[in-house]
Amino acid sequence: MDAFDFAAATGGDITGAVVDNVTGSGVAYLVTVSISGGYGTIQLNVLNDGTISDGVETLSSGFTNGEVYTRVESSVVTFTSDGTLDGWILESSETSGAGGTLNSTAATLNLGDAAGDKQYRAILHFDTSALPDNAIISSAVLKLRKKSVNGMDPFSVLGALRVDMRKPDFGTPALTLNDFKSAAGRKNVASFDAVPVGSWYSANLNNTGRIYINRTGTTQFRIYFVTDDNENNLADFIKFFSGNAGAPRRPKLVIHYFIP
Numbered sequence: 001m002d003a004f005d006f007a008a009a010t011g012g013d014i015t016g017a018v019v020d021n022v023t024g025s026g027v028a029y030l031v032t033v034s035i036s037g038g039y040g041t042i043q044l045n046v047l048n049d050g051t052i053s054d055g056v057e058t059l060s061s062g063f064t065n066g067e068v069y070t071r072v073e074s075s076v077v078t079f080t081s082d083g084t085l086d087g088w089i090l091e092s093s094e095t096s097g098a099g100g101t102l103n104s105t106a107a108t109l110n111l112g113d114a115a116g117d118k119q120y121r122a123i124l125h126f127d128t129s130a131l132p133d134n135a136i137i138s139s140a141v142l143k144l145r146k147k148s149v150n151g152m153d154p155f156s157v158l159g160a161l162r163v164d165m166r167k168p169d170f171g172t173p174a175l176t177l178n179d180f181k182s183a184a185g186r187k188n189v190a191s192f193d194a195v196p197v198g199s200w201y202s203a204n205l206n207n208t209g210r211i212y213i214n215r216t217g218t219t220q221f222r223i224y225f226v227t228d229d230n231e232n233n234l235a236d237f238i239k240f241f242s243g244n245a246g247a248p249r250r251p252k253l254v255i256h257y258f259i260p
């Protein structure tokens, strides 16, 4: 058997379907079909050109009802962080590991450290319920737009900007001091790239995070630099626009998904 014994029938707008390899022997063969693009169905058929033979008998008819494979187009949806529920929390003292003050109304989120070697953390809040309940998420990217830096750039002195998550929220929908330390549903699901593109920093969620995203309610993210402070007693933090900023600058969650 060779590639000329097969044909790939296509539906939809699949283009460039070619049977490009046949391997195997005896009763089992592996047939590889490649396409150049498009979405729809691909069905593998066996032709009847009188050349398929086991040495004794020659196949006398083709086979045109092989299994149908479907390549589905992914959908993309962009969620925006809810300004009434997102915000930043500042640690109560250098080593408390607990929230001391918070702000849910400012147009910016602070991340890094403050005077007194206290750590900033931020909560983002997305209503992700519009996702189909059976959506399979192929990519989920958090995006934050930088406004300015105070002191040293924390991306240079505080390590990676890390992401934890919890659904439907970290305890209550509203921002509370307890959100600084309340248990995460999933830890370390992403880190932001240290280099922005046009002032936007991106974090690509790993598979654990993608699976955990709430298809039927809300999803919150807690964001913080891995190193809590740089021991200089001075404020070194970055300001990102929050959900209270003008719409084009708000934190985003961009999701690509498909329906199985």
Ligand SMILES: [Ca+2]
Residues within 6 Å of the ligand: 082, 083, 084, 085, 086, 087, 103, 104, 105, 106, 242, 243, 244
């Ligand atoms: Ca807010």
Ligand SMILES: [Ca+2]
Residues within 6 Å of the ligand: 093, 094, 095, 117, 118, 119, 228, 229
């Ligand atoms: Ca500290």
Ligand SMILES: [Ca+2]
Residues within 6 Å of the ligand: 128, 129, 130, 131, 132, 133, 215, 216, 217
């Ligand atoms: Ca849903």
Ligand SMILES: [Ca+2]
Residues within 6 Å of the ligand: 113, 114, 117, 229, 230, 231, 232, 233, 234, 235, 236
């Ligand atoms: Ca500092």
